[in-house]
Structure formats: C-alpha cells, structure tokens
Amino acid sequence: MKQLRNLLIGGLWVLGLCVALPLAAQSDSTSQVTSHSQPPISAVKATVVEGDTASTQKDREESTSKAKNPVDVKGLIFGHIGDAYEWHITTWGHTKISIPLPVIIYSERTGWHVFLASRLEENGGIYEGLSIAPEGSKYEGKLVEHDEAGSEIRPWDISITKVSFALLFNSALLIIIVLSVAGWYRRHPKGDTAPGGFVGMMEMFIMAIHDDVIKNCVGSNYHKYAPYLLTAFFFILINNLMGIVPFFPGGANVTGNIAITFVLALCTFFAVNLFGTKTYWKDIFWPDVPWWLKVPIPMMPFIELFGIFTKPFALMIRLFANMLAGHMAMLVLTSLVFISVSMGPVVNGTLTITSVAFNIFMNALEVLVAFIQAYVFTLLSAIFIGLAQENNSKKESNLVVNESRNEMNK
Amino acid sequence: MLLTVLLQAAAAAVGISKLGAAVGAGLAVIGAGLGIGRIGGSAMEAIGRQPEAAGEIRTNMILAAALVEGVALLAVIVCLLAFLLN
Numbered sequence: 271m272k273q274l275r276n277l278l279i280g281g282l283w284v285l286g287l288c289v290a291l292p293l294a295a296q297s298d299s300t301s302q303v304t305s306h307s308q309p310p311i312s313a314v315k316a317t318v319v320e321g322d323t324a325s326t327q328k329d330r331e332e333s334t335s336k337a338k339n340p341v342d343v344k345g346l347i348f349g350h351i352g353d354a355y356e357w358h359i360t361t362w363g364h365t366k367i368s369i370p371l372p373v374i375i376y377s378e379r380t381g382w383h384v385f386l387a388s389r390l391e392e393n394g395g396i397y398e399g400l401s402i403a404p405e406g407s408k409y410e411g412k413l414v415e416h417d418e419a420g421s422e423i424r425p426w427d428i429s430i431t432k433v434s435f436a437l438l439f440n441s442a443l444l445i446i447i448v449l450s451v452a453g454w455y456r457r458h459p460k461g462d463t464a465p466g467g468f469v470g471m472m473e474m475f476i477m478a479i480h481d482d483v484i485k486n487c488v489g490s491n492y493h494k495y496a497p498y499l500l501t502a503f504f505f506i507l508i509n510n511l512m513g514i515v516p517f518f519p520g521g522a523n524v525t526g527n528i529a530i531t532f533v534l535a536l537c538t539f540f541a542v543n544l545f546g547t548k549t550y551w552k553d554i555f556w557p558d559v560p561w562w563l564k565v566p567i568p569m570m571p572f573i574e575l576f577g578i579f580t581k582p583f584a585l586m587i588r589l590f591a592n593m594l595a596g597h598m599a600m601l602v603l604t605s606l607v608f609i610s611v612s613m614g615p616v617v618n619g620t621l622t623i624t625s626v627a628f629n630i631f632m633n634a635l636e637v638l639v640a641f642i643q644a645y646v647f648t649l650l651s652a653i654f655i656g657l658a659q660e661n662n663s664k665k666e667s668n669l670v671v672n673e674s675r676n677e678m679n680k
Numbered sequence: 681m682l683l684t685v686l687l688q689a690a691a692a693a694v695g696i697s698k699l700g701a702a703v704g705a706g707l708a709v710i711g712a713g714l715g716i717g718r719i720g721g722s723a724m725e726a727i728g729r730q731p732e733a734a735g736e737i738r739t740n741m742i743l744a745a746a747l748v749e750g751v752a753l754l755a756v757i758v759c760l761l762a763f764l765l766n
Contacts, residue, residue: 482739584750591753646746 341608347601351523351594352411353433355387355402359518369518371435375400377415377425387429400425436512436522437530444508447472479503479648487652488659495655498541502534503648510593510640514633525643526593528586535586538651543578546658554578581654585647592643596636603628701763705756712752719744 349358358368370388377383380399389397403409403422413429414422430438454469465473484496509530512520524530554574556564563570603625610621690696723741727734 584747584754587754587757588746588750591757592749595753595756642742642746646743649743650747 341605341611343602343605343609346605347598350521350601351526351597353431353527354411355390355413355429355431357432357435357518357522371430371432373400373413373429375413375425375427375429377423379417379423380415432522433524433527433530436519436524437509439519440509440512440524441505443512444504447508448504451476475504476500479645483645483649483652487649488656491659494545495541495652498537499648499652499655502537502651503644506534506589506644506647507640510644511637513593513597514636514640523593523597525589526597528590531586531590534589534647535582538585538654539578539582541651542582542654542658545655547661549660549662550658581650585650589643589647592639596632596639600629600632600636603632697762701759704762705759708752708755708759711755712749715748715752716745719748 355373356368356370358366360367370386373383373385373387373390375383377400383398383400385397390400390402395401399415400413401415403412403414407414407422409422409424412424413427414424417423451469451472454465458465464470479500480496484492484499488495488499506525509524513523513525515521555571557570557574559570606625607618607622610618686696689699719741723737726737730737
C-alpha cells in the first residue's frame with residue numbers, strides 16, 4: 271500500500287512536470303495546436319519514469335515550435351556527439367543556457383589567446399581574430415584565424431572543450447572513487463571484516479577483472495601490467511556510463527571520440543611491444559612456419575608485422591564504433607518524437623509512445639554495452655600482453671608435458 | 681533490369697552513394713547477425729553438454745561476439761562515412 275502510494279505520488283509529480291514545463295516555457299501563440307497535443311500524450315507515458323526525456327523534450331520543443339522549419343535532426347545529433355567550445359545544457363524559451371569553457375590557443379602569428387568561449391558569442395562570433403569555421407570548410411566547427419590572403423589557418427588549439435572537460439571530470443571522479451575505496455582497505459588492514467556497500471561492489475568488480483581476466487590472460491608476471499589494465503577498464507567504464515547520463519556533467523561523448531580511443535589503443539600498443547620478449551619478436555620476424563613462406567619473399571613476417579598494427583587498430587575502432595552507434599541510436603529514437611510533430615497528433619502520439627519504449631530499451635542496452643566494451647578492451651589487451659610475454663622456457667615445458675602425456679597414452 | 685534502374689538513378693545524380701551506404705549497412709547487419717547467432721548457438725549447445733562450465737563458456741562467447749561485432753561496426757563506420765561525406 272505504501273509503495274503504491276509513493277509510486278502514485280511520484281507519477282503525479284512527473285505528470286505535472288511534463289505538462290507544466292512545456293506550457294510555461296512557451297510563449298508562441300501560433301504553436302498552440304501542437305503544444306496542446308504534446309502534453310497529454312507525453313503525460314500518459316510520464317508514469318514510465320523518463321524525467322530526462324521530459325526536460326530535453328521541453329527544450330527541443332522550443333526549437334521546433336519557435337522555428338517553423340522541420341527539426342534539424344542532423345544538427346541535433348552531431349551537436350550531442352561532437353565536440354564544442356562550450357557545454358550547451360538547454361535552451362529555455364529564447365535563452366540558451368550553456369556553460370562557457372576556456373579557449374586556449376597559440377597562434378604562430380599572434381601569440382597566445384586565452385579567453386572564455388562566451389566572448390565569441392558576445393562579440394558576434396569573432397574575438398581576437400579567431401572565429402569558428404562555418405559549415406563546408408575543412409575545419410568546420412573549430413576555431414580558425416585568417417591570414418592576409420583570407421584563407422583559414424588552424425592554430426595550436428589546446429582549449430578545454432566539452433569532451434576535454436568531461437574527460438578531466440570523469441578522470442577526477444574515477445580518482446576520487448578508487449582512492450576512497452583504497453582508503454577503506456588502509457583503515458581496515460586486518461582483513462577480518464568484509465567490506466559492504468559501495469566498497470564491496472568496487473571490490474567485486476576489481477577482483478573479477480584482476481582474477482578472471484588479468485591473472486588468466488597475462489600469465490606469470492601479471493603484477494607489472496595489472497595497474498594499466500585495471501586503469502583502462504575503469505576509465506573506459508566510467509566514461510561510457512557518464513556518456514549515457516543525459517544531464518550535466520554526464521552526456522558528453524568521450525569514448526565515442528576516435529582521438530581518445532586512439533590514445534587508449536596506443537597505450538596498449540606500447541604495453542605490448544615495448545615489453546615484448548625475445549621469443550615474441552622472433553615469432554614475428556622468423557615464425558615457426560614452413561621455409562617457403564619465409565625465404566624468398568617474407569610473407570609470414572609481413573603478415574605478422576601488419577598484425578602488430580591491426581590488433582590495436584581493431585581495439586580502437588571497436589570501442590569508438592560501439593559507443594558512437596549507441597549514442598546515435600538513442601538520439602535518433604528521441605528525435606523521432608519531434609520529427610513527427612508536423613504529422614498530426616495521432617501519428618505523433620503513437621510515435622512518442624514507441625519512441626519512449628525503444629529509448630528505455632536502448633538505454634538498458636547501452637549500459638550493458640558500456641560494461642561489455644570496457645571488459646572486451648581489457649580482455650583483449652590482457653591477451654595481447656600475455657602473448658608478448660611468452661618465454662621459450664614455457665614453450666619447451668609445454669612440449670615436455672605433451673611428450674609425457676603421449677607416452678602415458680601409449 | 682536492376683542495372684538499368686541503377687544507371688538511370690546515377691544519371692539523374694540522385695545520390696547513389698547514399699543508396700550504397702544504406703545497402704552496405706544492411707549487409708553488415710546480416711553478417712553480424714549470422715556470426716553472432718552461430719556463436720550463441722554453439723555456446724548454448726556447449727552449456728547443454730556441460731552445465732558446470734557455463735561461466736567460462738559465457739566469457740568466451742562474449743569475447744568472440746565482441747570481436748565479430750567490432751568488424752561489423754567497422755562496416756557501419758565506412759557506411760556512415762560514405763553517407764555523410766557526399
């Protein structure tokens with residue numbers, strides 16, 4: 271009974287918000303028809319708690335009812351997925367609420383420029399000679415300056431953009447989480463109490479990765495690589511999960527950015543190849559294959575050399591594509607509601623219901639994919655590192671074991 | 681017949697790259713679906729034969745599925761590039 275009452279109260283709150291916020295933020299009389307059809311139907315679905323779509327519906331509704339053009343789906347999606355010099359939170363009525371981020375640029379012609387991105391808007395899109403390149407240019411969306419001939423030059427840009435800020439924030443969050451968990455273990459050194467709650471959950475994750483993945487796959491000297499692999503796993507996991515959270519400070523597409531996955535794959539590349547044993551390098555340049563694959567034209571060595579680069583490349587593409595595809599799918603499903611506004615209330619209503627249902631499913635799937643992608647990255651990195659750490663002695667001992675087994679079976 | 685239709689569409693400059701991108705994405709999904717379906721099927725059989733190894737089998741199944749899906753998503757990225765860059 272109490273649960274039912276609480277559920278009802280919660281449902282009424284969400285319903286109320288769904289109706290009140292769109293009505294309050296609208297001031298355009300020409301859009302009354304569409305605005306009246308929107309709240310009742312979205313209110314029906316409000317009991318399926320999707321408070322985040324309510325607030326984004328509200329601000330996107332503004333852009334559709336204000337502009338009589340069709341919804342700019344492409345701009346919406348790429349705005350969410352891509353990078354920007356400010357963190358756009360919402361558009362309430364006519365005002366755009368966004369957090370301006372610092373722009374730090376070094377130009378070889380005009381020196382250092384450090385300012386907040388809000389200056390660009392205040393001065394009509396250009397400040398200190400820098401402006402954002404328009405659509406169709408090679409540097410679309412990025413800050414460029416113009417030389418005497420009028421062509422665009424891209425200076426050294428180390429600004430804290432939305433993705434950089436999210437990266438730093440998520441890393442700080444990860445450091446806080448891991449250090450607080452470690453602090454628990456320092457305070458209870460005897461080990462006669464088991465941790466509960468959050469520390470217990472973190473222990474479950476860490477020990478699962480450490481025992482099942484790292485110990486098994488890396489082999490005997492897993493101690494050296496456990497810090498890197500655990501860091502990679504938790505970094506990817508927390509960035510993936512924060513990308514699914516729809517409000518600030520989550521919602522930035524960090525791991526769906528190919529530069530970031532490139533650096534992660536580069537770290538794995540270094541971890542595998544800088545510490546590879548002699549056996550590993552011998553197996554690449556002179557593998558144990560028939561002589562005609564090696565001698566006149568070194569086919570196998572070329573293939574193995576190519577393989578050194580394709581394995582981290584596949585790691586990079588896998589993580590990038592999975593995260594990007596997931597975000598795009600969720601954004602497209604959400605914008606289905608707004609695309610169908612012009613098709614009348616019936617179509618819009620049914621599409622809203624299907625869109626919300628699919629969105630719930632996609633959100634759940636994205637949480638699963640976040641974990642799976644972090645796990646697969648770590649697992650494959652551990653396997654590659656383990657393969658590079660093989661020594662001759664291990665191979666010979668395997669031979670000995672096999673020979674003795676053959677003798678026993680005779 | 682199909683080829684003449686395609687030729688006419690290309691002549692009219694109707695954006696044949698977009699058609700190619702869409703068809704490519706569909707084919708990639710077919711490949712991924714078949715591959716991961718086979719992996720799942722053999723994992724089910726293996727678990728049926730030896731239920732106590734279910735945990736290890738599940739781990740290896742997820743690993744193989746992620747590798748296959750990685751390749752399919754590479755195809756999706758290529759299709760996206762073909763769709764957007766012209």
